[in-house]
Amino acid sequence: MLNKGRLMGGVAVATALLFGSISSAAAFTACQVTDTGGIDDAGFNQTAWKGVQDAMEAKGIEGRFLESQAETDYEANLNSLLGGACDVIITVGFLMGDATKAAAEANPDQKFSIVDFAYDPTIPNVVGQVFATEQAAFLAGYLAAGMSETGVIGTFGGINIPPVTVFMDGFVHGAEYYNEKKGTDVTVLGWDPEDKDGLFTNNFESLDDGRTFAQNLYDEGADIVMPVAGPVGLGSAALADELGTDKLKIVGVDADQYMTDTEKQNVYLTSVLKRMDATVQAVIDSVMDDTFEGGVTVGTLENDGVGLAPFHDFEDAVPAELKSEIEEIKAGIIDGSISIGG
Amino acid sequence: MTDTSNRDTLTAKLLQRAAPGRAEFEDLVIVPIFAVIVALIVGALVMLATAVDIQTIGRSYLALLQGSVGSINSLSETLTSAIPLVLAGLGLALGFRAGLFNIGAEGQIIVGGIAAVIVGFSFPGMPWIIHLPLALLAGAVAGGLYASIAGWLRAATGAHEVISTIMLNLISYRLLDYMLGLTWMQREGRSDPVSKSVVPSAELPRLLTDIDPNLRLHAGIFVMIGAVILVYWLLFKTKTGFEFRASGENPDAARYAGMRASLIIVLAMATAGALAGLAGANQVLGVLERATPGFSAGIGFDAISVALLGRSHPIGVLFAGLLFGALEAGGRQMQVDAGVSIDLIGIIQALIIVFIAAPLLVRAIFPWGFRKPAERKE
Numbered sequence: 001m002l003n004k005g006r007l008m009g010g011v012a013v014a015t016a017l018l019f020g021s022i023s024s025a026a027a028f029t030a031c032q033v034t035d036t037g038g039i040d041d042a043g044f045n046q047t048a049w050k051g052v053q054d055a056m057e058a059k060g061i062e063g064r065f066l067e068s069q070a071e072t073d074y075e076a077n078l079n080s081l082l083g084g085a086c087d088v089i090i091t092v093g094f095l096m097g098d099a100t101k102a103a104a105e106a107n108p109d110q111k112f113s114i115v116d117f118a119y120d121p122t123i124p125n126v127v128g129q130v131f132a133t134e135q136a137a138f139l140a141g142y143l144a145a146g147m148s149e150t151g152v153i154g155t156f157g158g159i160n161i162p163p164v165t166v167f168m169d170g171f172v173h174g175a176e177y178y179n180e181k182k183g184t185d186v187t188v189l190g191w192d193p194e195d196k197d198g199l200f201t202n203n204f205e206s207l208d209d210g211r212t213f214a215q216n217l218y219d220e221g222a223d224i225v226m227p228v229a230g231p232v233g234l235g236s237a238a239l240a241d242e243l244g245t246d247k248l249k250i251v252g253v254d255a256d257q258y259m260t261d262t263e264k265q266n267v268y269l270t271s272v273l274k275r276m277d278a279t280v281q282a283v284i285d286s287v288m289d290d291t292f293e294g295g296v297t298v299g300t301l302e303n304d305g306v307g308l309a310p311f312h313d314f315e316d317a318v319p320a321e322l323k324s325e326i327e328e329i330k331a332g333i334i335d336g337s338i339s340i341g342g
Numbered sequence: 343m344t345d346t347s348n349r350d351t352l353t354a355k356l357l358q359r360a361a362p363g364r365a366e367f368e369d370l371v372i373v374p375i376f377a378v379i380v381a382l383i384v385g386a387l388v389m390l391a392t393a394v395d396i397q398t399i400g401r402s403y404l405a406l407l408q409g410s411v412g413s414i415n416s417l418s419e420t421l422t423s424a425i426p427l428v429l430a431g432l433g434l435a436l437g438f439r440a441g442l443f444n445i446g447a448e449g450q451i452i453v454g455g456i457a458a459v460i461v462g463f464s465f466p467g468m469p470w471i472i473h474l475p476l477a478l479l480a481g482a483v484a485g486g487l488y489a490s491i492a493g494w495l496r497a498a499t500g501a502h503e504v505i506s507t508i509m510l511n512l513i514s515y516r517l518l519d520y521m522l523g524l525t526w527m528q529r530e531g532r533s534d535p536v537s538k539s540v541v542p543s544a545e546l547p548r549l550l551t552d553i554d555p556n557l558r559l560h561a562g563i564f565v566m567i568g569a570v571i572l573v574y575w576l577l578f579k580t581k582t583g584f585e586f587r588a589s590g591e592n593p594d595a596a597r598y599a600g601m602r603a604s605l606i607i608v609l610a611m612a613t614a615g616a617l618a619g620l621a622g623a624n625q626v627l628g629v630l631e632r633a634t635p636g637f638s639a640g641i642g643f644d645a646i647s648v649a650l651l652g653r654s655h656p657i658g659v660l661f662a663g664l665l666f667g668a669l670e671a672g673g674r675q676m677q678v679d680a681g682v683s684i685d686l687i688g689i690i691q692a693l694i695i696v697f698i699a700a701p702l703l704v705r706a707i708f709p710w711g712f713r714k715p716a717e718r719k720e
Contacts, residue, residue: 031678064678070639072630075558076419080409080674082556095534095634106555159635161534196533202519202635 028061030284031086033077035093036068037204041231042260043253044204044276048092048115050255051280058281059288074099082107088287090115090280094163100126111292113283115276116163124294127286129279131299133163134170135333136272136306137226138340139326140251141174143270143308144224145186146322147249154189154217156199158229167228167253167272169193173340177329189217201232210235218248224269226251233257240267249314256309271309275299302334368712369701370653376704376711377697378665385690394682402680409675410668416675418550418559422629424667425562426451426621426641431648431659432573433489433617438654439577440610441590446492446507447618448642449514450485454619456521457484459626459633462540470543477544478565478623485619486612488514493611497604503611511642519635529632537633546628560628566660569617574656576613586610618642647695666691 030052034045045067052063064086066077074096081089082103088111091100097117104112104126111125118128144153155171157164168191175188191198199217201209214225214236225240225248227233233253240248241264252258252271261268279297286292299305308326311318332338382403389399410420430447437444458481465473492510495501521527522535529538546565550557577583588596589606597603621641626633648666652658673687697704705712 064681066674066677067684069684070636071634072625072637072639075629076423076671077674079415079419079556079558080671080678083415085678103556159534161532165533202535 028059028288029086030055030061030063030088030090030287031081032063032065032090032092032280033074033081033096034065034067035095035204035230036070036073037230037232039065039067041204042234042257043255044230044274045092046260047255047274048090048276048280051277052090052284054277055281055284059284061284061288068096071095075102078103082110084110087111088113088284088292090283092116092276094161095159111287113280115280118296122295126294127283127292128296129276129283129299130296131163131166131274131276131306132301133166133272133274133306134173134340135301136274136308137167137170138174138177138333139170139308139330140226140270140272141171141176141188142178142329143174143318143322143326144171144226144251145175145178145184145188146182146325147269147318148186148222148224150221150223151185152187152189152221153224153226154199154214154220154222155226155228156190156201156213156217157227158201158204158232160196160198160200164228165191165196165198167226168198170272170340171226171251177338177340189220189222201229204230204232206232207235207238210237211239214239214248214250218243223247224249224251226253226272228253230254234261234264237261237264237267240264252309258309258312266313268309268312269314270311273307273309275305275307279305300334301330370655370658372711373701373704374651374662374694374698376708377694380697380704380707381690381693384693385686388689389682389686398680398682402676402682402686405675405679406669406672408672408679410672414550414553415557416671418557419671419674420664420667421563422558422560422667423670424663425566425628426624427645427648427666428566428660428663429569429621429624430618430642430645431652431663432569432656433614433621434645434649435652435654435656435659436573436577436586436617437610437614438649439590440586440606441593442493442496442607442610442614443504444489444492444507444611444614445504445646446489446510446615446642447621447645448638448640449507449511450489450615450618451622451625451638451642452514452518453488453622454481454485454615455622455626455633455637456518457481457619458544458623459537459540460527462544462627463538466541466543468543473541473543474546474627477540477627478620481619481623481627482616483619485622486616489615489618490608490612493608496611497607515636518633518637522633522635535635540627540631544627545631546624558629562624562628565620565624569620570656570660573617577656582609618645621645644691647691650695651698665694 032052037045039045039049055061056063068074068077078099091114094116100112100114104123108125113127115129118130155168157168172188172191172193175186179186210227210232217225225236227236237250240250245267249269250267252268254274256271258265258268279299329338333340386399409416411417434444434447458477461477461480492503492506495506496503522537527537529536546561548560550559585601585606625637630637644666648662649659652662669687669691673684676682677684
């Protein structure tokens with residue numbers, strides 16, 4: 001081992017000598033720990049990282065990220081970002097709640113922000129970024145119910161955690177609202193908002209699962225499916241692409257997946273946007289101009305923290321009447337006249 | 343006792359490489375060192391091929407070194423990552439010695455971890471001096487029992503342990519998913535699959551929090567050192583160990599010598615599983631303090647590499663595990679400092695294994711590093 005260490009040391013020293021001085025000290029560094037699924041998942045992690053990228057472009061800051069490959073990585077990843085190199089550490093994902101809390105309490109001088117987790121009571125050096133995703137998903141549910149030809153739509157999630165299931169809640173309630181309004185009987189498969197139980201892949205990685213789950217829903221008659229499972233949904237999109245969009249359409253989540261999953265963009269009816277990029281950038285801004293304060297930010301339809309993406313290829317396919325109804329409902333949710341509780 | 347000769351010829355070569363009869367200094371020390379160097383060089387070429395510039399490559403290797411041994415925190419992370427790899431690797435090494443190619447460490451880690459976490463949260467108020475050893479023991483016993491299923495299948499029916507352990511891995515994943523959804527197991531107030539937290543009396547205490555609260559190194563390191571000594575003693579100083587090795591080297595001769603092959607197979611698998619189960623217990627009691635889906639995180643598969651790299655010798659496994667722990671901890675730093683993908687570390691690890699598995703290739707690349715073949719005969 002001694003030998004090995006010396007040799008490795010030698011190699012590294014030689015490399016250092018060869019390539020001259022190493023790190024360039026930027027004035028401000030924002031660091032991000034992604035959840036499992038990877039930073040290029042065309043959705044959740046990618047959207048959050050886009051917030052840092054936007055700040056890099058706008059403010060010339062330095063951005064660093066660490067991908068979590070398993071839940072066991074959270075703490076280790078946080079650990080390697082501690083030690084003063086980062087002005088703010090942004091953790092992405094509800095499942096990182098415990099690890100972020102522990103790190104924040106052990107390092108009170110380090111500023112943190114976490115996507116999808118709100119601490120109660122709040123921690124002075126952590127900003128929790130949460131989203132009223134059910135508002136946007138409600139619109140998507142209404143739209144899907146209106147667009148479905150089979151009268152069956154479906155959804156499934158990654159893991160049964162609140163930031164995932166709020167999508168599914170909103171989707172189901174939106175479809176129910178459509179039934180109420182139109183006297184139709186559109187069924188939503190995959191989630192029961194009362195029992196809080198439904199279809200889950202239990203991971204945020206397997207594209208195969210995304211394909212299988214969408215196939216199962218399709219076999220049960222669903223012609224529009226909303227996968228809420230990060231990159232897993234890309235597998236569902238691949239299936240929809242093969243079957244053809246007249247048979248199966250996909251509702252994207254987190255990012256406008258028409259833009260992020262460019263190879264299969266034709267299958268996305270719309271996407272339920274969760275603008276983590278905007279909130280992440282806002283947190284970075286607040287650290288930079290010293291207005292950072294621990295607490296919670298909530299993204300809503302009203303402040304554009306959540307929303308419905310454009311229909312893109314389906315722009316002509318969605319009836320004008322349905323479009324205007326969705327606009328009305330959006331206004332109704334914002335002014336409180338429409339309750340999205342079901 | 344079934345006819346195992348056909349099967350044995352299939353895996354004999356692989357096992358021979360995994361568990362060499364006579365330890366040769368060059369094979370044990372020089373080849374791994376050169377393999378690491380070649381892997382780093384080829385890794386650099388891979389980075390170049392993916393349009394990473396030379397400065398970044400230099401910076402990333404410096405980060406690799408810094409992140410693995412460059413500070414107390416790095417050393418603590420390296421050791422923390424190494425502990426489960428060494429424990430599971432010891433189990434696999436023991437299996438290799440006994441002629442068993444056990445792919446099931448992953449499943450044994452999961453089952454061991456489940457048992458340890460259940461004991462860990464079930465007895466609040468128990469003094470730690472009883473609770474902690476009990477939780478560790480539960481992990482070892484559960485892992486051992488789980489692995490001995492494969493051993494029993496092999497001994498009783500001749501089902502090859504490679505197949506049965508892989509299948510047992512798959513079963514363990516689903517078992518974990520299922521158990522994490524049970525109400526008595528699931529954490530209160532959560533609907534997602536996560537177990538209750540281990541109570542402090544069953545936690546492997548962190549050792550260095552007085553220096554810096556972020557240091558994660560925990561008492562599992564003593565378990566690891568103890569296991570290395572125990573396996574060394576078991577393999578080389580006891581009758582059972584001799585029987586393991588004899589069955590691995592030549593099952594027929596062992597049988598003619600009156601050794602009970604079936605018993606040895608089951609016993610070796612159980613011991614291997616117990617060590618893997620201990621690795622799982624170590625993760626839930628020392629690192630995570632709860633069980634989550636996929637807490638095994640591929641350790642069981644990395645441990646195969648560790649056992650092969652360590653040439654199935656307890657001391658070799660210890661160093662191989664430390665190297666892999668260092669690569670893991672350093673890999674994170676590489677990603678942070680140089681923005682190089684963590685996948686590259688996986689590539690470098692794989693390259694190391696490739697080059698170690700091909701000693702002739704390494705000898706050909708570095709002819710000056712080895713004695714001439716003629717000299718080696720002496």
